[in-house]
Amino acid sequence: KSKFTVSSFLLAKANREKITMLTAYDYSMAKIVNDAGIDAILVGDSLGMVVQGYESTLEVTMNDMVYHCKAVARGAENALIVGDMPFLSYHISVEDAVRNAGRLIQEGKAHAVKLEGGIDQVDNVKAIVKAQIPVMGHIGLTPQSVNMFGGFKVQGKDITKAQKVIDDALALEAAGVFAIVLEGIPEKLATLITKQISVPTIGIGAGRYCDGQVLVIHDLLGMYSGQSPKFSKRYAALNATIQEAVKNYVTEVKTAQFPEAKHTFTIDDDIINELQQ
Numbered sequence: 001k002s003k004f005t006v007s008s009f010l011l012a013k014a015n016r017e018k019i020t021m022l023t024a025y026d027y028s029m030a031k032i033v034n035d036a037g038i039d040a041i042l043v044g045d046s047l048g049m050v051v052q053g054y055e056s057t058l059e060v061t062m063n064d065m066v067y068h069c070k071a072v073a074r075g076a077e078n079a080l081i082v083g084d085m086p087f088l089s090y091h092i093s094v095e096d097a098v099r100n101a102g103r104l105i106q107e108g109k110a111h112a113v114k115l116e117g118g119i120d121q122v123d124n125v126k127a128i129v130k131a132q133i134p135v136m137g138h139i140g141l142t143p144q145s146v147n148m149f150g151g152f153k154v155q156g157k158d159i160t161k162a163q164k165v166i167d168d169a170l171a172l173e174a175a176g177v178f179a180i181v182l183e184g185i186p187e188k189l190a191t192l193i194t195k196q197i198s199v200p201t202i203g204i205g206a207g208r209y210c211d212g213q214v215l216v217i218h219d220l221l222g223m224y225s226g227q228s229p230k231f232s233k234r235y236a237a238l239n240a241t242i243q244e245a246v247k248n249y250v251t252e253v254k255t256a257q258f259p260e261a262k263h264t265f266t267i268d269d270d271i272i273n274e275l276q277q
């Protein structure tokens with residue numbers, strides 16, 4: 001598989017080929033996901049919940065994001081790496097937003113950044129794109145707005161809010177994003193937006209007709225002990241698999257079944273004899 005780029009995103013939409021995206025937060029997982037043929041890897045600030053154990057994404061810092069982007073970049077040879085801009089890294093000033101986006105590229109080795117918001121983010125998007133950094137938008141149920149929403153709630157269900165999501169998508173497209181994540185909105189609204197805009201839509205909880213799909217890897221693998229959202233699908237139950245493996249290890253160590261001779265290193269008996277004297 002050849003390298004997936006920002007141009008590949010646009011080409012995929014033109015060719016009606018679905019775009020595949022998953023999160024990863026470290027080298028080993030990035031390598032597995034990359035080698036399985038994923039188009040793009042999102043180093044999501046969801047790591048605040050699934051890696052760091054916080055109840056929201058709001059605690060994640062720029063340094064956290066740079067650290068995880070670096071690790072993912074070493075494992076992902078062909079996938080396009082998108083680094084998430086964390087809460088407060090683009091809310092204070094445009095200058096700050098460009099500098100922080102730049103850190104994800106320069107230090108984190110990401111190829112693009114993602115930020116949450118629509119009309120409100122137009123100035124940031126334009127400035128970051130002007131710095132030659134591709135930007136992915138993210139609208140609908142934007143987790144960094146959890147306190148404004150009063151929880152992780154589906155967005156765009158009434159006419160005013162649905163129109164707001166459409167206006168956000170159009171504003172982001174005009175500002176120059178190369179793709180937009182649509183999260184937690186009704187399927188028919190996502191379909192409408194997907195038809196209306198020229199850049200690909202990447203859905204998560206946005207129905208069947210987006211140009212691509214994204215999931216949090218821990219949800220897909222069944223390795224998050226918190227509540228996975230209704231829109232995610234478990235393709236494996238790794239929590240149980242990992243727990244079983246660890247239980248077996250504990251039992252085998254307790255009962256001296258592990259390690260076995262084949263796991264050990266040898267030394268000449270002569271040396272041991274000499275040491276014993």
Ligand code: KIV
Nearest residue numbers: 023044045046181214
């Ligand atoms: O942080 C994340 O994983 C995300 C995806 C759910 C889109 O933003």
Ligand code: NA
Nearest residue numbers: 044045046084
């Ligand atoms: Na995110």
